[in-house]
Amino acid sequence: MGASTILEMKNIEKEYFGNKVLKGVNLTVKAGEIHALLGENGAGKSTLMNILFGMPVIHSTGGFNGEVVFDGQPVELKSPKEAMEIGIGMVHQEFMLIPGFTVTENIKLNREITKHNVFSRIFGSSLMSLDMEQMNKDARKALDTLGIGIDEWMKIAGLPVGYMQFVEIAREIDKSNVKLLVFDEPTAVLTESEADTLLEAMKKIAAAGIAILFITHRLDEVMSVANQITILRDGELVASLKKEETNVMQLAELMVGRKVEKVKKEKEVDRERKEEIIMKIRNLEVMMPGEEVKGIDLDIKNGEIIGIGGLAGQGKIGIANGIMGLYPSTGEVELAGKKIELNNPKASLNNGLAFVSEDRRGVGLLLDTSIELNIAITAMQNKKKFLKRFLCFDQMDGRKIREHAVKMIEDLDIRCRGPQQITRRLSGGNQQKVCIARALTMEPNVLFVSEPTRGIDIGAKKLVLDLLVKLNREFGMTIVMTSSELGELRSICDRIAVVTEGKIECILDPDASDADFGLAMAGGYKKVHSKEAV
Amino acid sequence: MKEKIQSMVQKLGIPRIIIICFLISLVFGAFTFQLPLGSLTTDTLIRFGMNGVLTLAMVPCILSGTGMNFGLPLGIICGILGGLISIEMNLVGFKAIFAAMLISIPISLTAGYFYGLLLNKVKGSEMMVGTYVGFSAVSLMCIGWLVLPFKNGEIIWPIAGKGLRTTIALTSRYDKILNKLWAIKIGGVEFPTGLILFFFLCCFVMWLFLRSKTGVALKAAGDNPRFAVASGINVDRARLIGTILSTILGGIGIIVYAQSFGFYQLYQAPLYMGFPPVAAILIGGASIKNAKISHVILGTFLFQALLTIALPVANKLVTEGNLSEVARIIVSNGIILYALTQAGGGE
Numbered sequence: 001m002g003a004s005t006i007l008e009m010k011n012i013e014k015e016y017f018g019n020k021v022l023k024g025v026n027l028t029v030k031a032g033e034i035h036a037l038l039g040e041n042g043a044g045k046s047t048l049m050n051i052l053f054g055m056p057v058i059h060s061t062g063g064f065n066g067e068v069v070f071d072g073q074p075v076e077l078k079s080p081k082e083a084m085e086i087g088i089g090m091v092h093q094e095f096m097l098i099p100g101f102t103v104t105e106n107i108k109l110n111r112e113i114t115k116h117n118v119f120s121r122i123f124g125s126s127l128m129s130l131d132m133e134q135m136n137k138d139a140r141k142a143l144d145t146l147g148i149g150i151d152e153w154m155k156i157a158g159l160p161v162g163y164m165q166f167v168e169i170a171r172e173i174d175k176s177n178v179k180l181l182v183f184d185e186p187t188a189v190l191t192e193s194e195a196d197t198l199l200e201a202m203k204k205i206a207a208a209g210i211a212i213l214f215i216t217h218r219l220d221e222v223m224s225v226a227n228q229i230t231i232l233r234d235g236e237l238v239a240s241l242k243k244e245e246t247n248v249m250q251l252a253e254l255m256v257g258r259k260v261e262k263v264k265k266e267k268e269v270d271r272e273r274k275e276e277i278i279m280k281i282r283n284l285e286v287m288m289p290g291e292e293v294k295g296i297d298l299d300i301k302n303g304e305i306i307g308i309g310g311l312a313g314q315g316k317i318g319i320a321n322g323i324m325g326l327y328p329s330t331g332e333v334e335l336a337g338k339k340i341e342l343n344n345p346k347a348s349l350n351n352g353l354a355f356v357s358e359d360r361r362g363v364g365l366l367l368d369t370s371i372e373l374n375i376a377i378t379a380m381q382n383k384k385k386f387l388k389r390f391l392c393f394d395q396m397d398g399r400k401i402r403e404h405a406v407k408m409i410e411d412l413d414i415r416c417r418g419p420q421q422i423t424r425r426l427s428g429g430n431q432q433k434v435c436i437a438r439a440l441t442m443e444p445n446v447l448f449v450s451e452p453t454r455g456i457d458i459g460a461k462k463l464v465l466d467l468l469v470k471l472n473r474e475f476g477m478t479i480v481m482t483s484s485e486l487g488e489l490r491s492i493c494d495r496i497a498v499v500t501e502g503k504i505e506c507i508l509d510p511d512a513s514d515a516d517f518g519l520a521m522a523g524g525y526k527k528v529h530s531k532e533a534v
Numbered sequence: 535m536k537e538k539i540q541s542m543v544q545k546l547g548i549p550r551i552i553i554i555c556f557l558i559s560l561v562f563g564a565f566t567f568q569l570p571l572g573s574l575t576t577d578t579l580i581r582f583g584m585n586g587v588l589t590l591a592m593v594p595c596i597l598s599g600t601g602m603n604f605g606l607p608l609g610i611i612c613g614i615l616g617g618l619i620s621i622e623m624n625l626v627g628f629k630a631i632f633a634a635m636l637i638s639i640p641i642s643l644t645a646g647y648f649y650g651l652l653l654n655k656v657k658g659s660e661m662m663v664g665t666y667v668g669f670s671a672v673s674l675m676c677i678g679w680l681v682l683p684f685k686n687g688e689i690i691w692p693i694a695g696k697g698l699r700t701t702i703a704l705t706s707r708y709d710k711i712l713n714k715l716w717a718i719k720i721g722g723v724e725f726p727t728g729l730i731l732f733f734f735l736c737c738f739v740m741w742l743f744l745r746s747k748t749g750v751a752l753k754a755a756g757d758n759p760r761f762a763v764a765s766g767i768n769v770d771r772a773r774l775i776g777t778i779l780s781t782i783l784g785g786i787g788i789i790v791y792a793q794s795f796g797f798y799q800l801y802q803a804p805l806y807m808g809f810p811p812v813a814a815i816l817i818g819g820a821s822i823k824n825a826k827i828s829h830v831i832l833g834t835f836l837f838q839a840l841l842t843i844a845l846p847v848a849n850k851l852v853t854e855g856n857l858s859e860v861a862r863i864i865v866s867n868g869i870i871l872y873a874l875t876q877a878g879g880g881e
Contacts, residue, residue, distance in 0.1 A: 088867055326764055346766035355764065363760045368824070373750070377767040393746045 004072075004213045006031045007052075007180055012066035014047055014058070014235075022064070023235045024163035029228075031182065032200060034212045036226035038219075040311065040486075040521070044235040053083045053090060053092055071179060086433040087179035088107045089172035091186055097164055105140040106156055107171045107265040113138070132305045142170035144206075146201040149410040162194035165195055166201075173205055181205065187221060200294075208260070219248045219522045231255055231500055235343050248528065252518025256486060258515045277480055278302040279446055284331035285502075286315075286322030293318040293329070296504030300446065300480060305472050307493035309519055315502035316482050317358055320448040324348045325362075335445065354444035357434045358451035358482070364435040365423045370406035372419040374434050408437040412467060429460025437465065447471070450482040455488060465492055486517060499523070535594055547819055553836050562842045567850040572722020574843055580713060581614030581838040583729035584794035587736050589811040589818075589834045591783035596815070596825040597744070598776025599769075600653050605664035606808035608671045609784020612642040614798050617789050618698070621707060622686045629693075629794055631708040636659055638785035645671075646781030650774035659824075665808075672805045679800050702798040709796045729794060736786070737827050743779075744827075749765075752776055756823065787811075813837060816873035842865055 007029040014022040023042045029035045033268040039045045050058050051068070056065060068075055077083050079517075080090075097106050113135050114120075114128035146452055148166045150238030156164060165186060172181055183202070187195040202225055206212050222229060223243065231238045231254045238254050279300040285292035292314045300306055308314040322329035323343035333340045341347040357363040366374055379385040380396070386398045386404070390430045403511060404421040412433045416426060423434055432452060439447055449468065453461040469492050471477045483489050489496050490510040498520035505520045506529075517527040543551060555701025564574060567673055588606070593601040604610075620630045649667060653825040656663045684690055689702045703709075715728025743749045755762040755772035763771050788807070792798050818833020841862075848861040 190775060324764065326760075345763055346768075347764040358765060363758075365765050366757050366761055367759065369753075377750060377754060380747060381754075382766045384747070387747055390742065393742050395742065396745045396747075396750060506806075 004031050006071055007067075007125045007213075008067075009048070009052070010067040010069070012048065012051060012064060012068075013050065014044075014064040016061055021235045022051075024066075025232065025235070025237045026103050026240075027230055027237075028473065029211045029213055031179070032109065032206050032209045032463065032515055033212055033227045034206050036216065036222040036229045037232065038216070038222065038229060038233035038251060040255060041198040043232040045232055046184075048232070049090075049184065049213075049215070052077070052088065052182070054151065057078060073145070074530055084175070085177075086325050089173075089175060089178040089181045091165070091169050091181065091183045091520050092170055097120070097156050097167060100155065102153050103143075103154045103156055103159075103167050103170075104136050104169060107139045107152075107174050108135045109171070110176070110253055126329065129363065138174055141409075142174040146170055147197060147204065148201070161364070162190045165190060165194075165198070169198075169201065173210070174244070179212060180211045180213065182215070183216050185217065186214075187218060193410045195221070200319065211514050216364075217522050219519070220252050220527070222251065223248060247520065249515045249523055251403055252522060252524070253513070253515035254518075255257060256514045256518040275399070276302040278336055280332075280334040281319075281323070282332040282334075284322055284329060284333065286318040286327050286329040288315075288318035288321050288327040291315050291318040292323075292502050293499075294503055295331070296502075297497075298497060298504060300478060303472070303476045303478055305479045305481060305492055306467065306492040307489035307496040307517045308499060309484070309486055309489050309496050309517075309521070310499035310505075312484060315499050316484075316499040317450060318326060319499070320355060320450050320480065320482055321357075324353060324448065327354075347383060349378065349442060352443075352445035354378075354439035354442040354446075355448045356439050356450060356452060358454065360428070360431055360435060360455070365431060367424040368422050370420045371414070371416055371423055371426070371434055372401050374403045374423050375405050375437045375441055378438050382444070385441075391448075405437075408440070412437055413463070422505060428456035428462070429464060432456060433467070434461070445476070446478045447479060448480045448482070451484065452481065453483070453485065453488060461488070468492060485519075490517075538753075540557055541848075545732040545789050550819060550836070553840070553872075554573065557836065557839055557843070558841070559560060560847055564794050564843055565846040565848075567847060569846050569850070570722070574846070576724045576726075578835075578839045578842045579723075580726050580729065580794055581842055582835050583713070583726055583733050584791045585787075585810065585814065585838055586733035586834045587783060587790050588787035588807070589814045589830050590733075590740060590827075591780045592789055592811055592815045592820070593744075593825045594741060594752065594779035595826070595832060596750045596784070596820060596822065597756045598773045599675070599759060600660040600664075600773055600777060601775070601822050602661055602779045602812045604661050604716055604808050604812065605649055605671075606780070606784045606811060607668035607669040607804040607841055608645055609642050609781035610788040610804040610807050611671055612645050613638045613785030613788035614792075614800065614804070616785060617792060617798055618684060618689060618702070621689055622684055623704070624686070626707055628708070628711065631711055631789060634789050635786050638789065642782040643778055645863065646778035647774065649781060649854055650777035654770045654773055669805065676801050676839050687785060698800055700799065700801050700803075702800070703818070704793060704796055704798070708793050710860065711793055712790065714796050716833070726794075732790065736783070737830065748772075748775060765850070797868040810837065810866065813866075813870035813873040817869065837869060838868060879881070 005028055009025065010021050012025045025044065025048060027048070037045055058078065059078065068077070075086060085236060095360060098109070113131040115131045117129045120128040127166040136152050138507055143150060143152060146169060148163070148165055150163050150166070156167065158459045172178060186198060190198060199221060202212055203212070216222060226243055228240065228242060229246065229251065229284065230240045231251065233255065277299045281296060281298040284293060284296045292315055308316045308319060318327065321327050323333055325343050326346045329342050331342070333342065335351055335353065338351065340351050361367060376386050380387060385495050386397050387394045388403045402419055409416065411420060414433045414437070416428050423431055426434065452464050456464070465488060468479055468481065472479050481489065481493065493510055494506055496510055498517070500521065500523040505523060506525045508520060516525065519528055564571060591606060591609065592603055600702045617634040619637050620634035623633065625633050644872045652667065652672040653663065682698065684698060689698055691697050691699055700845060711774045712727040712728040712732055716731070717727055720724045744753065753769045754765065755767055755769045759769045762772070814837040815829055816833065816834050818829035820829040820833070845862055848865070851855060
């Protein structure tokens with residue numbers, strides 16, 4: 001390309017409360033270049049962008065180290081407004097549009113073109129009227145650049161999602177001073193043909209000399225439009241490559257690859273039993289906002305730990321929630337040959353399923369209630385355990401609950417001041433153990449565990465994972481574990497199903513290569529492997 | 535010792551300490567004005583007993599997650615209906631008062647059921663809707679009282695020969711029947727044993743209920759509905775049960791109240807009867823999401839004691855003619871206002 005450098009971020013470091021999320025990242029973007037930024041959830045992409053935009057969250061947590069040079073000038077951005085003023089534009093993942101306004105009004109919002117009228121001449125410029133004609137022309141021009149045929153006078157409300165995305169982009173390119181545009185996963189909500197149009201538009205914008213920073217998970221898109229590719233992993237810069245020098249497989253590998261420290265486990269446990277299918281899932285669809293499941297077939301074998309992985313928002317969380325009846329779902333779920341009624345949590349619980357929710361504090365616990373009651377309540381409500389008769393009332397059996405809770409606290413090593421302590425005061429890891437204890441009290445055949453290590457420290461993580469392995473090995477419990485952390489899935493699961501866009505992309509062995517996992521998470525596994533087959 | 539006081543202060547919460555201090559200063563005031571402390575104490579105890587059950591009615595609905603039951607007038611009307619029917623049946627004494635309660639229960643149950651269905655449809659604004667349900671029910675029954683086919687001459691207008699009177703005296707039926715049961719006189723104080731015992735009995739039954747399977751489900755549904763759903767609890771049903779129980783207790787509460795007061799008051803009277811119980815339980819330390827039996831007992835006592843003692847003291851302080859009624863309104867509404875600002879509870 002040989003064009004001038006528009007943005008340079010040098011040796012960027014950022015800590016959140018002692019937790020290093022960026023460890024010396026360099027990023028160089030040239031004018032007229034499409035620069036792809038790749039990485040898993042939590043790799044540090046968003047933090048890097050927040051720094052670029054001078055988001056308040058960065059400054060309120062102690063700022064960052066390193067240098068940002070924009071258009072040859074070192075800059076210190078304190079707010080998104082300053083970033084906009086020097087010519088950095090952002091296309092948001094969530095739309096920031098006003099539904100009741102027209103396309104033009106949204107594009108020109110707060111940058112309206114005005115002309116004088118009688119009142120404004122007398123009372124000042126705040127009463128100037130809008131030059132709708134000129135504004136419409138500008139809007140039309142921006143939309144034409146994108147190659148999108150929506151009329152500029154239409155209201156935003158009612159437009160298809162894909163079009164809203166284009167309006168958002170049109171607003172950015174209409175700003176005359178814009179030199180760098182950041183696209184944060186712009187294709188996530190688009191259909192395939194819309195995504196193609198968008199990619200075409202990006203090429204046009206870049207050809208006009210505006211640099212584009214393109215954040216995405218989809219590797220084939222990267223390959224089709226990007227000139228330069230930067231990959232982050234765990235806050236570190238892994239590689240910065242030219243497109244011509246790489247391929248999808250290599251990108252996938254770089255994105256995921258990590259030194260997986262494997263808890264080596266004996267694999268030979270009862271091979272025969274593991275062939276017996278305990279749970280059959282057919283065509284399961286779950287309407288869980290943000291984690292929609294769109295038709296999943298999965299067989300779960302008796303006595304295995306099966307992992308469900310994938311990126312955030314792809315639907316992996318929805319599977320367990322759907323089967324447990326917490327979100328409306330359709331399809332068929334069979335447990336040991338018996339059909340389970342969907343959309344009825346009670347039926348799921350009574351059929352020997354138990355669930356440890358990913359939302360520990362929201363769904364998993366009664367925060368102001370004692371540990372012992374938290375452990376006992378589900379079994380009490382569904383299996384009528386821990387009850388005794390008193391006159392015409394069935395009463396909680398305090399003694400039995402206490403005995404059981406004390407046993408659980410001992411078995412799972414819950415660190416607390418006693419069974420009567422309220423769960424709000426426990427640490428994350430111990431809260432998680434209380435949730436698991438409650439699920440175990442149900443004596444389930446299949447245990448669903450979602451994000452068991454989210455938000456708990458590393459020591460506690462290991463304890464929770466060890467606990468799951470112990471339950472599986474010693475009691476033969478079938479465990480379905482959903483997690484965003486591929487590393488932990490690979491360390492304890494027998495098989496890992498990777499979910500992308502609400503469907504199962506493939507089921508991999510935990511020993512499968514990093515490249516395969518990377519491809520699967522980016523939704524390219526089937527494509528690549530079917531090509532190989534041909 | 536210091537720690538002990540500190541932990542006690544923490545347990546009680548600042549609002550209660552303030553109110554207790556205010557109460558103590560009022561008692562001193564009463565003492566200096568040489569008011570008859572004996573009869574003031576008796577009054578306090580009686581009002582404590584007669585309002586207790588109404589306050590208790592707040593507990594099931596708070597715990598089931600529908601907030602304060604501002605629709606309590608609905609239950610009160612059901613209770614009055616029960617009471618009137620028992621008079622119509624010409625019952626006297628204990629038979630009459632218990633018949634009144636028994637009759638009121640199915641009426642409250644039906645009314646509470648539909649009220650509960652409504653509340654399940656307006657999750658998040660139960661208290662506002664409840665207030666207007668109470669208002670509407672009262673207004674509707676203003677017509678009802680006129681057209682209901684009661685025949686007993688004791689309760690209908692004597693000249694017109696139809697329609698119910700605005701106040702119905704219980705002198706010949708069960709006036710103060712619980713108050714006088716096993717009443718003990720100590721010095722100048724008459725202790726209304728039966729009344730207080732009945733209140734505590736209700737509290738005990740409620741305590742038992744809250745420890746039952748249904749009760750635990752109710753509390754879980756109110757505390758964290760999403761948790762409850764995940765634990766196989768039918769949240770809507772739990773809320774329905776909470777509302778029904780609250781309405782039934784409202785009905786029983788007004789019968790206890792009326793036997794002590796000596797009258798049933800019809801037409802507009804039940805309109806504002808939902809507010810004092812709300813204030814009382816809030817003063818006792820409950821919040822919109824959590825309430826305990828101890829909050830009911832402490833709150834009712836503080837609220838009623840304040841009302842009873844503040845009035846004569848205020849009258850002595852300012853001796854202008856019409857002040858007592860104004861003072862009563864200022865004090866009682868002031869307490870309600872203060873309690874509502876403290877709705878965060880005793881945590």
